[in-house]
Amino acid sequence: MSEAKSPRQDLMRWKKQPVRRTVSQICPPPRRPLTVADIQPGMENERLGVVRDSMFQNPLIVKAELGKPRERSYRLPGVNFNYGLYIRGLDGGVPEAIGHWNVFKQQPPCPHELTRNYIAMNREAVRACLVTAPENLLYRQLNDIRISDQDDRRVKKEPPSLPPDMTFGIRSRPSTPFFDLLQNRYQQLWVQEQKATQRAIKLEKKHKVGPHLDTFPTEADRQRAFKAHREECAVRQGTLRMGNYTHP
Structure with a gap:
């Protein structure tokens, strides 16, 4: 006597299973290139003389066969293939979207590397009568002194205190005086400046310089x-x- 199947088993049987694609389906292997053994008499790529397999692997040399597209040594996937990254979604519908929330677990903080205390290492090296560069390097490798967390926070400069009403960015330039533009005011000012400059140059040229040396006593x-x-x-x-x- 056959056993009665539960409604849960029937539901699992008729439920659509998720499609899982392998790496070979997503990224198919490259097609095997042509070789000397694949070339038959009468083909476009038939050659005379010494023939090597490398001649049929160069896409600039290989010719397209009559009535066939040129081979690029790659095989395209099927019609049902979707190009791009395959994302597996959740098929629970609206209840699962409302009642489930993806929360990322907080990663443990990585240990902070303390800063080297070069002042203390140099002081101890001088006390040990080590003054040359190679001696200081060896001393630092053997006696590595680090700054503690509290000292490191104190050494680092705190950000300057800014006023609460400070505005960041570039100040906007003042509005253009269209009335002065229509009257050619800027041109008149430029002409006046040029005339004043030329007038000052002419006055300097006409200025008489007095004698700098007097060779007569009286x-x-x-x-x-x-x-x-x-x-x-x-x-x-x-x-x-x-x-x-x-x-x-």
Whole structure:
């Protein structure tokens, strides 16, 4: 006498089982490339002379057979294959979505590596009469002094206190005065600045510089020298600067 099946077993039998795909189905293996043994007489890739298997593995050399697409040495999956990452969802419907919540477990904190106390290690190395770089390196490897957590928190700079009404970012520039733009006010100001600059340059050029060196002790000596220069003026004239009396 056959045993009576429970309604739970019937439900499990008719319930749709989740589809599980293997790695080979998601990422199919590459297709085996052509070899010399696969080449038959009359094919497009038939060659004369020395033929190697590497000649049929280069996609730039391999020709497409007549009436067939060019092979790329890969096999495409079936029609029912979905490209991308396969995500297994929950099929419990609305009750499971409302009554279940995925909570990530908190990971234990990783141990914090303490900072090296170079000041203490250098001080102890000097007390041990170790002053060279190799000696200090060996001393630090043997006597590794670290700063405790409390000292490390004290050494680190605390963030500066900011006012509560501080605004971060760049200040917005003032609004453009359209009235000045319509009147060409900026052009007039530029022309005035250029005229003022040119006027200052002209005044500097016309400024007379006084004498920096006075070679005459008195004013009488100056006048006497000018008088002698005027008397000798006739002698220094002429073509050869030897006087006018040298002309024929």
